[in-house]
Amino acid sequence: xxxxxxxxxxxxxxxxxxxxxxxxxxxxxxxxxxxxxxxxxxxxxxxxxxxxxxxxxxxxxxxxxxxxxxxxxxxxxxxxxxxxxxxxxxxxxxxxxxxxxxxxxxxxxxxxxxxxxxxxxxxxxxxxxxxxxxxxxxxxxxxxxxxxxxxxxxxxxxxxxxxxxxxxxxxxxxxxxxxxxxxxxxxxxxxxxxxxxxxxxxxxxxxxxxxxxxxxxxxxxxxxxxxxxxxxxxxxxxxxxxxxxxxxxxxxxxxxxxxxxxxxxxxxxxxxxxxxxxxxxxxxxxxxx
Amino acid sequence: xxxxxxxxxxxxxxxxxxxxxxxxxxxxxxxxxxxxxxxxxxxxxxxxxxxxxxxxxxxxxxxxxxxxxxxxxxxxxxxxxxxxxxxxxxxxxxxxxxxxxxxxxxxxxxxxxxxxxxxxxxxxxxxxxxxxxxxxxxxxxxxxxxxxxxxxxxxxxxxxxxxxxxxxxxxxxxxxxxxxxxxxxxxxxxxxxxxxxxxxxxxxxxxxxxxxxxxxxxxxxxxxxxxxxxxxxxxxxxxxxxxxxxxxxxxxxxxxxxxxxxxxxxxxxxxxxxxxxxxxxxxxxxxxx
Numbered sequence: 001x002x003x004x005x006x007x008x009x010x011x012x013x014x015x016x017x018x019x020x021x022x023x024x025x026x027x028x029x030x031x032x033x034x035x036x037x038x039x040x041x042x043x044x045x046x047x048x049x050x051x052x053x054x055x056x057x058x059x060x061x062x063x064x065x066x067x068x069x070x071x072x073x074x075x076x077x078x079x080x081x082x083x084x085x086x087x088x089x090x091x092x093x094x095x096x097x098x099x100x101x102x103x104x105x106x107x108x109x110x111x112x113x114x115x116x117x118x119x120x121x122x123x124x125x126x127x128x129x130x131x132x133x134x135x136x137x138x139x140x141x142x143x144x145x146x147x148x149x150x151x152x153x154x155x156x157x158x159x160x161x162x163x164x165x166x167x168x169x170x171x172x173x174x175x176x177x178x179x180x181x182x183x184x185x186x187x188x189x190x191x192x193x194x195x196x197x198x199x200x201x202x203x204x205x206x207x208x209x210x211x212x213x214x215x216x217x218x219x220x221x222x223x224x225x226x227x228x229x230x231x232x233x234x235x236x237x238x239x240x241x242x243x244x245x246x247x248x249x250x251x252x253x254x255x256x257x258x259x260x261x262x263x264x265x266x267x268x269x270x271x272x273x274x275x276x277x278x279x280x281x282x283x284x285x286x287x288x289x
Numbered sequence: 290x291x292x293x294x295x296x297x298x299x300x301x302x303x304x305x306x307x308x309x310x311x312x313x314x315x316x317x318x319x320x321x322x323x324x325x326x327x328x329x330x331x332x333x334x335x336x337x338x339x340x341x342x343x344x345x346x347x348x349x350x351x352x353x354x355x356x357x358x359x360x361x362x363x364x365x366x367x368x369x370x371x372x373x374x375x376x377x378x379x380x381x382x383x384x385x386x387x388x389x390x391x392x393x394x395x396x397x398x399x400x401x402x403x404x405x406x407x408x409x410x411x412x413x414x415x416x417x418x419x420x421x422x423x424x425x426x427x428x429x430x431x432x433x434x435x436x437x438x439x440x441x442x443x444x445x446x447x448x449x450x451x452x453x454x455x456x457x458x459x460x461x462x463x464x465x466x467x468x469x470x471x472x473x474x475x476x477x478x479x480x481x482x483x484x485x486x487x488x489x490x491x492x493x494x495x496x497x498x499x500x501x502x503x504x505x506x507x508x509x510x511x512x513x514x515x516x517x518x519x520x521x522x523x524x525x526x527x528x529x530x531x532x533x534x535x536x537x538x539x540x541x542x543x544x545x546x547x548x549x550x551x552x553x554x555x556x557x558x559x560x561x562x563x564x565x566x567x568x569x570x571x572x573x574x575x576x577x578x
Contacts, residue, residue: 109407109453110402110423111401111402111404116398117398142431142458164398164399165399167394168399169427170301170431170432
């Protein structure tokens, strides 16, 4: 028996009216920003949101400003009806799916940019990407004004950029990073996994294995540079079409840690290409006891 | 009999606590952002704010990020006690005077920038200035979250930048531009007028006369290019040490209007230097009936 879909709003005005109505009844609100093409990773964010707040808004917006020239904006999977069904099943309270003209009306001229954490890693490979992310996330946080907003740790650098802009612009939502959801073979769930053919899909989990081994070596006290060099070599040998980066970085600042055994929590991050598909992943490593 | 000064807060936390307390009692709130060194122009903004809302917050913050290298950040007049007295007399309810470390704590990395209206005019003469303005005003609007925010039309391009970012970032305050307050000889009131020696002060009002004559000619139907050229020549002959610009621009977009008689409201804007002091001013011109 198919039930009703959750309410879907397309304008800031209606979004705010609904959020205000909840607030008047004393409800707290969580936001889960997405670009749609929802998979189990997104649903895990919705579940976490439901624990954190009384009401959950999921935004579904494929943000043109965070795609570079030659990237996959046109090809990016759009599955709005299926997304609405999955959100409904997950108990999400509202889907906010603004058209591009609602987010960026004629004359739109403003950019939010974050230096520091946005540089290097994906920022080097995708110029302008994090400006697009920072701008749209600032808008979403201001539009919804939730108590908490939840982002997956798969986009770890993005999460760092969002934490930074939230603090710097005095935005009030609490930013929560959620653990990466993975397929049974370890591949991080991503809407872009849909681009992979069978052979690529079989090769893809090798990145996670390399990251995990590197994290284990770091936690065992192996020095950063040796682990990083070995992991890069291992990733290079995995048969990916390109390795954009493999880096060990401090978990909070995203700066390179000093060489030697790690003394703070770090993150091992990588990005590779399989054909035209770009995949990213990362794994935490705690310092040796 | 000196009365008590108005309450002064220095932290976002205390600011928000006060604003929340007002809101709980159903009061509306206006914000008047200033860099202190308050003069009658600022006080006219406070008076307008008191008409627009139940409670008025004036921020006093000399924003380092909107001063360029070699500009007058260090020299900019600081008169905080006198400012507090003037705000008290004007009936302002709260002075928000954050230290720089409260606005830009260690690690601060975010910039709000506005293209289009920020380009040319003062944007050309002061690279980075409007990024500094857009960033601090975004923060103030988010920190205070007022119903209305009031800015003087003297900084006309700044007002356009602020209107743009408010719309683009979906900020909720209504932005109100307030008429320019002038000395009896026409000179626009400015904290920087304090830098002028007697001879410079005597020369300064000539800019306003040139702007007024240009606006009258435009309203009489004289073509834009002719008026602009004549006004530039007149301004060049005023004895200023430098003329940064004199421009006729559409009042809303700040784009140059087509040549010929004006058909929409325009603004005639100028910036000049007297010694090391940079003065700006502008005057509206309505199209001929």
